[in-house]
Amino acid sequence: MEHKEAPMWERPWSFAESFVVGAGLVLVGFSLEWANGLARMAELSWPANLQAILIFAMLVAVNFAVFRHRPWTLWLMSVPAAIASIVAFTFMALLMGLVPQGAAMSEPWRRLGMDSLTSSWPFGLTMLYLLATLLTVTLKRSFPFRWRNLGFILNHLGLWVAITAGAVGSADLQRLSMVVEEGKGPVWYADDGKQIFEMPLAIELLDFEIEEYVPKIAFMDVATGELLEPQNQHLFSADTALRAEILGWSLRVLEFLPTSGRMGETFFNINDFGSAAAARVLARHADGRQVEGWVGAGNALNPYHPLRLDERHALLMLPPEAKEFRSKVSIFTASGERLDTTVRVNQPVVAEGWSVYQLSYDETYGRWSAISVLELVRDPWLPVVYTGIYMMFAGALYMLWLGKGMKISPAEGDAKPEQARQGQSEQA
Amino acid sequence: MIWINFPAYALAALVAWSLALAMNRLSRVRGNTLIANGLVGVGLAVMATFVVTLWLSLDRPPIRTLGETRLWYSIFLAGIGFVIYLRWRHKWFLEYSLGMAGLFLLVNLAHPETYDKTLMPALQSPWFVPHVVVYIFAYALLAGSSLVAIKGIWENRLGRFQPSTLALADNLVYVGFAFLTFGLLFGALWAKEAWGHYWTWDPKETWAFLTWIAYLLYIHHRHHKPAEHRLHLWLLGLSFVVLLVAWFGVNYLPTAQYSVHTYTN
Ligand code: HEM
Numbered sequence: 189m190e191h192k193e194a195p196m197w198e199r200p201w202s203f204a205e206s207f208v209v210g211a212g213l214v215l216v217g218f219s220l221e222w223a224n225g226l227a228r229m230a231e232l233s234w235p236a237n238l239q240a241i242l243i244f245a246m247l248v249a250v251n252f253a254v255f256r257h258r259p260w261t262l263w264l265m266s267v268p269a270a271i272a273s274i275v276a277f278t279f280m281a282l283l284m285g286l287v288p289q290g291a292a293m294s295e296p297w298r299r300l301g302m303d304s305l306t307s308s309w310p311f312g313l314t315m316l317y318l319l320a321t322l323l324t325v326t327l328k329r330s331f332p333f334r335w336r337n338l339g340f341i342l343n344h345l346g347l348w349v350a351i352t353a354g355a356v357g358s359a360d361l362q363r364l365s366m367v368v369e370e371g372k373g374p375v376w377y378a379d380d381g382k383q384i385f386e387m388p389l390a391i392e393l394l395d396f397e398i399e400e401y402v403p404k405i406a407f408m409d410v411a412t413g414e415l416l417e418p419q420n421q422h423l424f425s426a427d428t429a430l431r432a433e434i435l436g437w438s439l440r441v442l443e444f445l446p447t448s449g450r451m452g453e454t455f456f457n458i459n460d461f462g463s464a465a466a467a468r469v470l471a472r473h474a475d476g477r478q479v480e481g482w483v484g485a486g487n488a489l490n491p492y493h494p495l496r497l498d499e500r501h502a503l504l505m506l507p508p509e510a511k512e513f514r515s516k517v518s519i520f521t522a523s524g525e526r527l528d529t530t531v532r533v534n535q536p537v538v539a540e541g542w543s544v545y546q547l548s549y550d551e552t553y554g555r556w557s558a559i560s561v562l563e564l565v566r567d568p569w570l571p572v573v574y575t576g577i578y579m580m581f582a583g584a585l586y587m588l589w590l591g592k593g594m595k596i597s598p599a600e601g602d603a604k605p606e607q608a609r610q611g612q613s614e615q616a
Numbered sequence: 617m618i619w620i621n622f623p624a625y626a627l628a629a630l631v632a633w634s635l636a637l638a639m640n641r642l643s644r645v646r647g648n649t650l651i652a653n654g655l656v657g658v659g660l661a662v663m664a665t666f667v668v669t670l671w672l673s674l675d676r677p678p679i680r681t682l683g684e685t686r687l688w689y690s691i692f693l694a695g696i697g698f699v700i701y702l703r704w705r706h707k708w709f710l711e712y713s714l715g716m717a718g719l720f721l722l723v724n725l726a727h728p729e730t731y732d733k734t735l736m737p738a739l740q741s742p743w744f745v746p747h748v749v750v751y752i753f754a755y756a757l758l759a760g761s762s763l764v765a766i767k768g769i770w771e772n773r774l775g776r777f778q779p780s781t782l783a784l785a786d787n788l789v790y791v792g793f794a795f796l797t798f799g800l801l802f803g804a805l806w807a808k809e810a811w812g813h814y815w816t817w818d819p820k821e822t823w824a825f826l827t828w829i830a831y832l833l834y835i836h837h838r839h840h841k842p843a844e845h846r847l848h849l850w851l852l853g854l855s856f857v858v859l860l861v862a863w864f865g866v867n868y869l870p871t872a873q874y875s876v877h878t879y880t881n
Pocket of ligand 1: 265267270274322839
């Protein structure tokens with residue numbers, strides 16, 4: 189295909205100009221970041237963020253209404269501008285994917301904002317570029333309104349709403365953690381790692397409960413201390429119904445104790461605070477050797493008790509993995525109400541505009557933890573973000589509906605969907 | 617230890633599919649096509665049976681480990697390839713997709729999985745199954761579109777490229793992209809329930825986002841310049857590379873240790 193490339197900056201603007209704008213915004217953004225004096229993008233909080241986004245949307249809309257047919261507006265609603273702004277924004281996302289965020293970083297990188305890109309200027313500017321094109325093209329397809337553009341509008345406006353609300357709302361988002369302990373009474377403060385906040389609600393931990401899976405036993409190389417291929421078959425569940433074959437050893441769990449005490453080389457059933465799991469294992473090698481003995485899991489109070497098979501190999505019981513953990517709590521609100529409830533992973537509880545999540549517990553104690561770590565989240569922009577997401581759902585459904593009906597006008601393209609639709613076979 | 621039976625199921629499916637492909641080649645003999653189609657169906661049924669028994673014996677949906685997702689991927693690829701073949705009669709498409717499906721089974725045969733019942737609490741959610749199944753379905757469709765692209769690139773070299781090939785890719789991309797969008801949004805809604813925020817730019821999320829963007833670019837450029845086939849073919853191929861990174865590669869990137877979605881220790 190022969191292309192006659194138009195000279196740069198001559199109208200209408202196309203890919204080259206659009207990409208230069210994108211790259212320019214990234215460069216300007218990093219320069220602003222370097223200069224450092226300016227407030228960072230995500231630091232605009234309520235109501236300044238709402239005002240900022242309303243002003244921005246109004247500027248784009250007024251520009252569209254007044255200068256709809258001017259070259260710069262036509263450019264803003266063109267696919268080249270869309271693609272360049274998506275690429276610029278994605279470039280910033282890619283940086284975020286490759287550079288660990290929030291990690292310690294040497295000075296030039298930190299000064300460029302590489303450790304906190306979501307609130308950096310280059311990220312903000314490329315996002316504005318994206319939002320400007322996205323909104324302009326949505327307006328173009330909305331006026332005059334046609335039903336067949338509904339899917340397009342839902343996709344594009346939904347994305348606009350979700351990105352905008354997510355970005356400007358990030359300054360109003362609060363994620364705090366609260367540590368509660370059994371028998372210590374209600375706690376009414378939480379912190380974000382830097383600062384302690386007094387909360388409009390207090391939480392008392394009545395009981396922390398945990399259910400565990402049967403722990404796994406690993407086949408260990410004694411010389412290196414490494415678990416042999418832990419991702420592979422050298423790991424088996426301490427389940428009496430199972431049998432494992434590893435490097436010539438046939439292994440069977442004869443007895444399993446979820447909580448145990450130890451006396452010399454043997455273990456017995458006991459349910460005291462801090463007791464760990466243990467299993468009696470029978471190991472037979474193909475060459476006739478046989479070992480029977482106890483392998484015990486360790487925790488904060490008990491050392492591990494491996495079972496030696498020969499000079500090179502031993503069995504080691506890993507700490508059990510949690511199946512479910514939950515906190516039975518009482519939540520007291522400022523208005524004097526009391527709510528008795530259970531907070532589980534995946535099932536947050538809402539009170540006073542805060543969502544309370546089950547985050548963690550004292551893992552060194554495992555099932556004996558008397559501590560529960562809760563996360564308290566307040567995200568006032570969430571309903572707006574969800575509105576955008578639901579619009580995109582509807583848009584995607586519309587795409588499914590249309591699916592193969594991709595419209596390429598025969599004049600522009602040479603692919604005639606009709607042809608394909610009739611199932612034209614290549615060997616015809 | 618249901619994975620122990622896997623070789624038997626996998627070999628049965630591989631044999632059925634290989635026979636089907638061989639007979640399909642000889643389809644001038646009347647009746648062969650019917651038997652070949654039947655064999656593809658048998659292979660699919662065998663693998664579906666395996667997944668159901670695996671699910672029952674694990675007591676959790678078998679969509680957690682890479683090996684388990686490869687299993688679904690293999691079934692979806694074979695299924696989609698079969699349906700598209702029945703619809704459009706592109707023999708090569710059936711060959712490619714059954715070949716890929718077989719390859720995934722072989723990979724699983726070479727890397728037997730741990731017998732592992734555990735499922736961390738954050739994954740125990742009603743969102744888990746729809747999120748992952750929708751994603752795998754999207755991946756399988758988009759893999760299909762990339763197969764089409766590879767064929768197109770090859771034909772282009774030989775100067776026999778037919779625009780109708782790209783029309784087939786478009787259909788796959790449109791449906792696949794819609795599913796990808798569902799997967800992404802389900803993931804966001806679930807993350808809100810499980811981790812307190814719908815989007816955290818975690819490495820896995822970032823790469824899922826990049827995959828989505830890659831296909832988004834394809835759709836837009838395709839709309840803008842419908843006649844630039846060569847570029848579109850390459851865009852599709854490259855998008856698939858991004859998809860593969862999102863799927864496998866993330867575990868090996870330097871940022872992986874910060875990910876909440878790599879479930880290995
Ligand atoms: C949810 C994400 C998106 C989806 C599903 C989507 C889908 C589409 C589709 C299917 C078309 C072709 C319309 C047709 O066939 O008539 C299109 C066109 C277009 N899209 Fe998107 N898009 C998305 C995001 C974006 C973004 C982020 C931008 C820009 C920043 C954008 C800008 C455009 C432009 C400029 C056109 C051409 C419209 C025209 O010429 O009237 N889109 N989009």
